[in-house]
Amino acid sequence: MKHKRMGLVLLLACVTVLGACGNSKFKADYSLEIPDFEHVNQRGETVSLESLKGKPWIGMYIFTNCVSICPPMSLNMAQVQEKLQKKGVEDYNIVAFSVDPDVDTPEVLANYISKYNVPDDSKWNLLTGYSQKYIEQFAVKNTKILVKNDPNSDQVIHGNQFFLVDKEGTIVKMYNGFAENIEDVPIDTIASDIETYIDENL
Numbered sequence: 001m002k003h004k005r006m007g008l009v010l011l012l013a014c015v016t017v018l019g020a021c022g023n024s025k026f027k028a029d030y031s032l033e034i035p036d037f038e039h040v041n042q043r044g045e046t047v048s049l050e051s052l053k054g055k056p057w058i059g060m061y062i063f064t065n066c067v068s069i070c071p072p073m074s075l076n077m078a079q080v081q082e083k084l085q086k087k088g089v090e091d092y093n094i095v096a097f098s099v100d101p102d103v104d105t106p107e108v109l110a111n112y113i114s115k116y117n118v119p120d121d122s123k124w125n126l127l128t129g130y131s132q133k134y135i136e137q138f139a140v141k142n143t144k145i146l147v148k149n150d151p152n153s154d155q156v157i158h159g160n161q162f163f164l165v166d167k168e169g170t171i172v173k174m175y176n177g178f179a180e181n182i183e184d185v186p187i188d189t190i191a192s193d194i195e196t197y198i199d200e201n202l
Contacts, residue, residue, distance in 0.1 A: 026196045028172035034142055034165060039097075040129040042109035047095070047125045049169050056197050057093035057165050058190065060177055061139060061147055061158045062126075063100035064112040069160050069178045076177055076185050077162065078118045083191035085119045091198050095165075098128045099135050099147045099156040143171060164193060167201060 038048040060077060062070040077094060084092065098104035104112075109126040118124060130138075132149055139147035145159035164173035173193055179185050 024200055026193065026200050028166075030163075030171050030174060032143065032171035034169045034171065035138075037138070039127040040106055041125040041127055042106050042113060044106050045125075047127060052093055052095070052125075052165075053169055054167050055091045055093060055202070056167055056194060057095050058194065059095040059097065059143070059163050059165060060161070061099050061135075061145060062096045063098050063156055063158075064104050064108050065100060065154055067155065073160060073162075073177045074113075074116050076182075076187060078116050079187050080162075080190050080194075081119050081123070083187060084194060087191065087195050089191075089195050089198060091202050092123065092194055094124045096124070096126045097135060097139070098126065099132075099139070099158045101128045101130050101132060101135060104128045162190060164190070164197070166197065172197075 034049055036049050038046060041047045058077070058080070060073055062073060064070075074096075077096075081094065098109065104126075106128060109128060113121055113124055113126055136147045136149070139145045139158070143161075143163055145161050145163070147156065147158045149156055160176065160178035162175045162177040163171045164175070166172050175186055175190050176184060
């Protein structure tokens with residue numbers, strides 16, 4: 001009987017250890033698959049969903065003539081990258097889809113990002129080379145984020161979300177990318193989530 005009890009204790013201990021090892025700290029909140037795309041970035045390079053696979057990336061929607069949320073969103077994303085750099089995290093990309101592609105040529109986008117003193121611009125891909133209608137439909141259908149041209153101005157209405165895409169091309173997290181109070185933008189959480197995802201999946 002004593003041996004049986006000891007065996008049961010050891011078995012439970014092993015199950016507990018294995019269970020703990022299987023517990024992932026990263027928990028996905030979404031499962032939105034991004035469809036294939038192929039666009040051009042601010043360096044004139046072709047960027048596709050396939051070329052981004054293998055590493056997580058964090059996406060957003062911006063445009064260079066934006067007079068409202070785009071500048072602070074870009075600054076907030078730069079701060080996320082600063083946090084990642086301090087953590088020594090390297091295996092990620094940042095993708096910003098222009099919602100004003102007729103204006104935002106690669107050259108215009110390159111000039112835009114140069115103003116933000118980002119820690120490592122090689123990880124930034126500001127995408128263009130498609131139609132306004134395309135990006136409106138792409139955003140709403142695939143990322144559940146509103147993008148809509150304002151017919152009464154040169155501005156484009158769009159959501160303020162940052163979205164984390166896993167190495168397979170699926171959105172797994174969404175965050176507030178802009179808020180009146182900077183403390184409401186979870187910069188530390190975003191950086192920690194990316195770090196945890198990389199540690200557990202790459």
